[in-house]
Amino acid sequence: MSRNEIREAQPVLREQLRGGQMWSRVLRRGQRLRLIDVEGGASVAGLFYNADDPTERYNMPDTLKAQQIARLTEGFVLYSDMGRVLCSVVSDSVGWHDTITGHGTRAHGEQRYGAGSYQKLRNDFFRNSRDNFLTELGKYDLGKRDLVANLNFFVKVAADEDGKLSWVEGHSRAGAHVELRAELNTLVILSNTPHPLDPSSQYAPKPVAIEIRAGEPAAADDACRRSRPENERGYLLTEAYFA
Amino acid sequence: MTLTDSRLDPKRASHDVTLESGLGWTHVLSPGQIFRIVDLEGNQAVDTLFYNAEDETERYSAVDTVREQGNLYLSVGTRLLSSEGRALCTIVADTCGRHDTLGGACAAESNQVRYAIEKKYMHSCRDTFLLTIAHQTRHLSKRDLAANVNFFMNVPVTPEGKLTFEDGLSAPGRYVEMRAEMSVRVLISNCPQLNNPCNGYDPTPIRLLIWDRE
Numbered sequence: 001m002s003r004n005e006i007r008e009a010q011p012v013l014r015e016q017l018r019g020g021q022m023w024s025r026v027l028r029r030g031q032r033l034r035l036i037d038v039e040g041g042a043s044v045a046g047l048f049y050n051a052d053d054p055t056e057r058y059n060m061p062d063t064l065k066a067q068q069i070a071r072l073t074e075g076f077v078l079y080s081d082m083g084r085v086l087c088s089v090v091s092d093s094v095g096w097h098d099t100i101t102g103h104g105t106r107a108h109g110e111q112r113y114g115a116g117s118y119q120k121l122r123n124d125f126f127r128n129s130r131d132n133f134l135t136e137l138g139k140y141d142l143g144k145r146d147l148v149a150n151l152n153f154f155v156k157v158a159a160d161e162d163g164k165l166s167w168v169e170g171h172s173r174a175g176a177h178v179e180l181r182a183e184l185n186t187l188v189i190l191s192n193t194p195h196p197l198d199p200s201s202q203y204a205p206k207p208v209a210i211e212i213r214a215g216e217p218a219a220a221d222d223a224c225r226r227s228r229p230e231n232e233r234g235y236l237l238t239e240a241y242f243a
Numbered sequence: 244m245t246l247t248d249s250r251l252d253p254k255r256a257s258h259d260v261t262l263e264s265g266l267g268w269t270h271v272l273s274p275g276q277i278f279r280i281v282d283l284e285g286n287q288a289v290d291t292l293f294y295n296a297e298d299e300t301e302r303y304s305a306v307d308t309v310r311e312q313g314n315l316y317l318s319v320g321t322r323l324l325s326s327e328g329r330a331l332c333t334i335v336a337d338t339c340g341r342h343d344t345l346g347g348a349c350a351a352e353s354n355q356v357r358y359a360i361e362k363k364y365m366h367s368c369r370d371t372f373l374l375t376i377a378h379q380t381r382h383l384s385k386r387d388l389a390a391n392v393n394f395f396m397n398v399p400v401t402p403e404g405k406l407t408f409e410d411g412l413s414a415p416g417r418y419v420e421m422r423a424e425m426s427v428r429v430l431i432s433n434c435p436q437l438n439n440p441c442n443g444y445d446p447t448p449i450r451l452l453i454w455d456r457e
Contacts, residue, residue, distance in 0.1 A: 060306070061347020061390050064406050066356045070345065071404035081369075081388075083352030096404060100315070100345060102306030107328060144300045144326065145386040159400045163315035163341075197310065234356045 011211040017044075019205025020124075022132035023190040024139065026051040027182035029242070030216045032090065035190075036209040037154050040174035043195040044153040044208055045103045045129040047137075048078055048086045049187040054142055056080045056184075060099055060149035066230045070159070072097040072151065075227045077183075077234060084238040085231070086186050088224040091179040094172050098152035101165070103129035104196035112196075113203040126203045132191035140187060153178055155195050167197040183217055183238050244412075247319045249336035249420050251277060251454050258453035264446030265366050265435040267375030271296045272423035275456030277335065279420040280431075282395045283450055286411040286443035288434040289394040290348045290368040293323055293331040296426040299382055301325045305344040305390040315400055317342040317392060323421070326389075331427050336420035339413045343398040345406065347390050348372065349436045358438045371432035380428070393434075394419050396441050410440055 012031075016038070017023055027033055035044060050056035059081040067076050074092040077085045089097075109116065109128045116126025133147055154172035157165050193205050218225050218235055225235045253259060256279075262268050264287070272278055280289055295301035307324040309315050317323070319337045322330040347353075350369035354362040369388065376383040395413040400406050435446050 055385055059347065059353075059390075061345060062350070062353045062356070065346055065398075065408070066353065068406045068408075069404060070400045070406045079353070079356065081350065081352070081385075083350070083356045100306060101310040102304065105328060147326065149304075149306045149390050157310075158402055158404070159315050160402055161399075163400070165309065165313050165315065230356050233360055236360065237352070237355060 009213070011213050013212040015210045017190070017192045017208045017210060019192060019207060020127040021192050022136045023210070024136045025188055027186045027188055027212070029182055029185055032179055032181045032213045032215045033188060034177055034179040034211040034213070035153055036211070037172045037174065037176040038207045038209055040172060040176070040206070041170070042154045042172055042206040042208050043193070043198065045191045045193070046151040046153060047133060047148065047189040050080060050086065051185040051187040054140065054146065054187060056082045057146065057148055058086055058151070064099060066234065067228065070100055072099060075223055077224050077231055079234060080184070083234065084241055085183040085234045087180040087182050088218060089178065090181045090224065091177065094154055094176045094178055096156040096171065097178060098155040098157050101152065101157045101195070101197060103133070103150055103191065104193065105130040108196045109203070112201060116203060127193050129191040129193045132193060133189060136189045152195055157197055167199060181215060181218070183235070244340035245319060246338050246340055247336045248338060249279065251279070253452055255454065256452040257455050258451065260451050261448050262431065262433045262451060263448045264433045265371065266433055267371040268431045268451065269375055269379050270429055272427045272429060272453065274423055274425055276423045277420055277454040278423065278429065279418050279452040280394055281416065281418040281450040281452070282339065282413045283415065284447035285413055285415040285417070286395070287413070287447050287449055288396040288436065288441040289449055290432040290434050291392045291394055292372070292388065292430040294387070294428040294430070295325060295331065296428045299387060299428065301327045302387060302389055303331060303392065308344060315345065317344055323392070330424040332421040332423055334419060334421045336418070339395050339417040339419060341397060341412055342419060343393040343396040344390065345400070346393050346396060346398045346408070348432060349434065354438065362438065365437065366435040368432035368434050372430060375430060408439055408441060411443065
């Protein structure tokens, strides 16, 4: 192992998110973020912004149509509304991360699980991704206008030929991971709460481990870059931004 | 796919305008008004956003709409839900049968990614949205341009999660009609895209009609 490889192999940061917890951090260009489903059945909602100008953000439709896909997995990238790559999915053992079904609100939670107040449950109170996102976005002076269609890591909701959606139970297993590499300096906002289509009547969000490693942006022979000409152009536009 | 006609008479409409491709339009509907978009020449894509006119931070949410109705495609009965989970409009008539809400709006920047770096000069829906809100609204800006509806556009998703752009199901004279469920700002870009089949490579005018509540 070269010194660089050793540096890239060791996490610079390890954290564990409890069920219900929110999280945010700016990943510097080249840094990698790995999410690990510790027990299986995790569901982590994510939002992504250019940390240098948060009006530039993850754009669900541009991500889907550039890559002609409605899910994310290894080899695909997250596009911003400015034609640039925010993050690349460099490793994934799950195969399908949801892009199209949004996140839950307090109303969803109350209907499914009951009230779950802080007064009664203290820090095990029932959280929801809308309120988590608004809280965490607020720390960067962002808010409702910035809350766009999110990603749902470890979640699969498939459509049949008529467009009917169904939740896929048992999709993510214990130890499953997904790893992103930042191509812009990226503000990542995460919320670890149950997905609104999860049919369970128990509020039981799962722990998720987070690891951040140093690294370099996509090289010329990078798999995400070479996967299709659209992505080659996306990386060219991203490099031009830093030129 | 079910097609549902409307019995409303265009002669009794309180608004009746034609919008060329490449142009934008915005208007506030009162609760109960009926709004119709007519695909005059067929295979046009009509990029449309909706806002609560009294609090424009509440806006159309594609992901809430598809999740809550359990289906990706919009047609009669679809409640166009807001980011607060409330119905902005309900689709009440539709002679096309399927409308998209995953494909979003074209933009100069995404055209560069999708087609070629040199395509940046081409006109796009996002440019139309930005210019229309700059001239005709007080508070809206880029941050308010979330994922939109594409009326008359056909973007099927396969069970394997592939997204495809298919020829439109629409034809000359097909229309979609919706009832405003609150005071709703409608923002339209009549799509100028020349690089894919969403407009049959030939962007064409649409007709917009509004009827007052009966």
